[in-house]
Amino acid sequence: MQGAAAPAPEAPGLFDLEDFLPYRLNRISEEISQRFAREYKARYGMNRPEWRAIAVIGTRGAVTAREICDDSTMHKTKVSRAVSAMERRRWVHREGHESDGRCEVLTLTREGWRVFEELMTMARAYEAELEEAVGRAPFGNLLSGLQALERRYGVTGPIRPAEDEGD
16 A cells, blocks of 8 residues: 555664754754743743844844844744844844845844843853853863864854755
């Protein structure tokens, strides 16, 4: 019968997904991100795309939506919605790009800077909790390992999403 479930192979241990590094990195990254998201959502009512966008704008100072997409690996639709929501809250200011009329430069307003600074304080405290949970030396080793992987795969500075990824 076509489309019927097939029995599992008899040979156990062919592949253990729980030990596959990309799977584990993705799973723990999602868990860590969701826990932090609960904190900023409770305080500011913001979602993850808004957090990512304000973090990029605040870190870089002035950016285009395309640069937020590149730095955060978010699809342009998510970035557009996040920027619009932050603009309604008066956290973001849009201004025409001096050399490209098709895009706008995004900067934080005074209130946006206040929120960004509070968020960065929260982020540093959260990272300190993670370091404490793991221990200083293992945490340092983890960061070194991640840095080595980032160098190996050219993931430094702005992150470029895979061409086929829609976030």
